[in-house]
Amino acid sequence: MWRWRGNPLCRRTDRIQGWIALGLLVLVPCLAAVTATTARDTVRDHYRAVAEHQARSRYFTPAVLVHDAPRHPEPGSPEARHTRYPVTVRYTDPLGHERTARTEVEPGLRGGSTTGLWVDADGSPARPPMPAAEIRSRALGWALLAFAAVTVAGIAVYDGCCRILLRRNSAEWDEAWARTGPRWSRFP
Template sequence: MTRGTPPAHPPEDPPRVLLWRWRRNPLRRRSDLAQAWIGLGLLLAVLAALPAAVLWAGHTAHRHHTATAQKQKADWRHTSAVLVRDAPRHPEPGSHEARKTLYPATVRFTDPRGQTRTAKADVEPGLTAGSTVRVWVNAEGRITGPPLTTEQIRDRVIGSALLAAMAVPLLGAAAYGYAHRRLERHNLARWDTAWAETAPRWTTSR
């Protein structure tokens, strides 16, 4: 009675050694140690730069948007405009949704130069032609939204700080990836040189 051949098992992956680039061993190359130092240096740089970048981005954004809001308040006018045509009616008049819904409608207003102009403005539904609404007009005489509020400035400052918080680690990762590729190319070039020197000794002529 013949014994069956046991099924072949796939080779197991060798265990990964933590921080192997820092451990002395015959297979460790100089480039491995260099990559370890580069990774450590970039990690420390990211940790040091992260809070500074967040504070700088937040401060810069706050200063910029605050100055923008002040300029808007100084240059823009909150003036009256008259509807040229009836505004569309909401399908559910008097509902909570209707009180929050605005429709674009043609209005007539006087710009900062004293000229009468017409433009589109968002108005409440159901207003009839001749109704008066309040609109914001910028220095060029175009209808615009209201100047930036404190809440809008705060949201933009937070957004800028978050972008900085994401950008610093991404830049660190990109720098590490670039260094890794350069070291790999260096290793491949050394392997090619070593093989060119070794191959002739392995080749037998007949």
């Protein structure tokens, strides 16, 4: 608030800079929140549509392991529960053709065991449809990026305005010195 107090050294550009800072301080968070919300909703709707399309066009089919899956070095450990190993499996595609592919399965499964495999309409292995948690995280990520982009843009606008005002201040100081300097430069 020091820019608005009465001060004989305060120039008009200092007051303008203060008003710009205040305006951006109010405007940028509001715009950033609106932009982040809009980005989140748009991305969420897009990925929901993608997930629905994937759910309609992909099929979960049983697959039989061709050979044994490797055993985990530490069976029963927490890491073993989350580890998957790629193995060859045999399955029947939606068109009725027998096919083979590689997929990741739990460690230690025996050859001939049945597991599940997601395939697309052509019968090629595919990723499972996008889960709701992934949709949420992607939407949140884009919302955070939008918020950050608006904030950085606000900072850039303030910096640009300050540079313009500083250039104007320097020009005014040069003019004032050009008028005053000769009087100070004379020697007695």
